[in-house]
Amino acid sequence: MKIYTFEAAPNPRRLKLFLGYKGVDIETETINIRDGEQFSDSFKAINPDCTVPALQLDDGTVITNVIAACLYLESLYPEKPLLGLTPLEQAKIVSWDHSIFTEGFTAVAEMLRNGSEAFKGRALPGAVALEQIPGLVDRGQIRLQAFFNKLDTHLADREFIVGNAISLADIDLYAVCDFAKWVKQSIPEDCRHLQSWYQRMVKELGEK
Numbered sequence: 001m002k003i004y005t006f007e008a009a010p011n012p013r014r015l016k017l018f019l020g021y022k023g024v025d026i027e028t029e030t031i032n033i034r035d036g037e038q039f040s041d042s043f044k045a046i047n048p049d050c051t052v053p054a055l056q057l058d059d060g061t062v063i064t065n066v067i068a069a070c071l072y073l074e075s076l077y078p079e080k081p082l083l084g085l086t087p088l089e090q091a092k093i094v095s096w097d098h099s100i101f102t103e104g105f106t107a108v109a110e111m112l113r114n115g116s117e118a119f120k121g122r123a124l125p126g127a128v129a130l131e132q133i134p135g136l137v138d139r140g141q142i143r144l145q146a147f148f149n150k151l152d153t154h155l156a157d158r159e160f161i162v163g164n165a166i167s168l169a170d171i172d173l174y175a176v177c178d179f180a181k182w183v184k185q186s187i188p189e190d191c192r193h194l195q196s197w198y199q200r201m202v203k204e205l206g207e208k
Contacts, residue, residue, distance in 0.1 A: 010178075013175050015069055021166070021171065021206075023080070046062055050125075050126055070168055114133050147176075151191075156193045
């Protein structure tokens with residue numbers, strides 16, 4: 001297997017944190033998206049969507065969705081499980097992970113891609129060039145604050161998002177909280193439960 005990645009970017013970081021927590025080492029190749037390498041003919045042949053990460057299996061199959069890649073890798077490396085031990089836990093983790101992506105991650109991405117000169121003409125990732133919509137910056141900020149408040153309420157009486165152990169949902173929320181710094185946003189001071197959870201994740205994930 002091989003992972004095509006750019007580890008500084010938020011989506012590749014989600015996969016890196018997942019593998020790092022499990023202690024799994026997979027060959028990687030850096031695709032420098034700052035230099036536009038994701039649009040090269042050689043990478044398009046691997047992933048026509050021009051996005052990273054991309055997990056290429058030994059038979060040539062390529063998985064480009066982070067949750068799908070984690071699901072596949074969980075089956076190969078079940079120790080230190082991150083996707084639940086029961087069908088109900090698995091459903092809850094995937095459900096929360098979907099919400100974290102659609103409500104948190106995309107809110108930050110809206111702000112970044114529609115407010116930065118670096119993404120002019122590239123308002124969405126992928127092969128299609130799209131112009132920025134400045135109004136989405138303000139909308140993204142409102143969405144992000146609502147997202148932080150929602151997670152703060154959810155974490156008021158629990159240590160982890162689902163069950164009694166860290167899961168992919170925790171990893172992805174952690175990645176979103178750090179991604180928010182790219183647009184000069186952070187967990188609000190009054191979100192005390194989310195703040196405490198974040199500090200626990202720093203220790204759980206062995207960072208900082």
